[in-house]
Amino acid sequence: MTTLHLLRHGQSTWNAEIRIQGSSDPELSELGITQARAIADKLPQFDRVYSSDLLRTRQTTFHALHGAIDHVDFRPSLREIHLGPWEGMLLSDATEQYPSDVEHFRNEPDRFSLEGAETFHQLQTRAHNAIDDILKDCNHADCDVLIVSHGAFIKSLLIDYDGRSINQIWDSPQIPNCGHSIVNYKNGKAHILKFADQLDW
Secondary structure (H helix, E strand, O other): OEEEEEEEOOOEHHHHHOEOOOOOOOOEOHHHHHHHHHHHOOOOOOOEEEEEOOHHHHHHHHHHOOOOOOOOEEEHHHOOOOOHHHOOOEHHHHHHHOHHHHHHHHHOHHHOOOOOOOOHHHHHHHHHHHHHHHHHHHOOOOEEEEEEEOHHHHHHHHHHHOOOOHHHOOOOOOOOOOOEEEEEEEOOEEEEEEEOOEOOO
16 A cells, blocks of 8 residues: 655745745745744655655755655656746736636636646646656555645645545645645555545545
8 A cells, every 4th residue: 555645835935925836936935944844743754755846845845854855756747737827926916917717717627728827637637647657656565655746736636536526626625835635545546544634534
């Protein structure tokens, strides 16, 4: 059985500004560093560690592992949803300039289709492919794996494992910064043990 620990990065400087980041590369805020350091002693030992290659996840991984990152596999496939022309914009400005697209993004994710950006379906497919590659690395052995990634990336996986549609990606539970989810894989099936820090799943 393979156990995946899915950890969202700590607060970034753009999270604090309510600025859209997607696959852009802001660093952690001071709070984000504190969050990553706080979770370090709550995590078990891992056989393998993977992280998105973006700075905020690299920094989270560094602090969550007390700086021991020589064995970490940093992968672009674990990045957040790419949001094209929105990246770097304040959410308030995007809402003013792209009202219908923001409406779809927030309330009808299935219809979200912004030129130059990934759709949620494309994100979910990429996320599953990335996880499949990691599971192949484990070669069906008992393996405890840490994956440090992003909110929408992780949520797209968890809602699918829970039998929910992409339109429910923003439903509760939300995934906070440094939110920790746990999924067991056995005989090709995923079972959620903890969903964004909630154990009653």
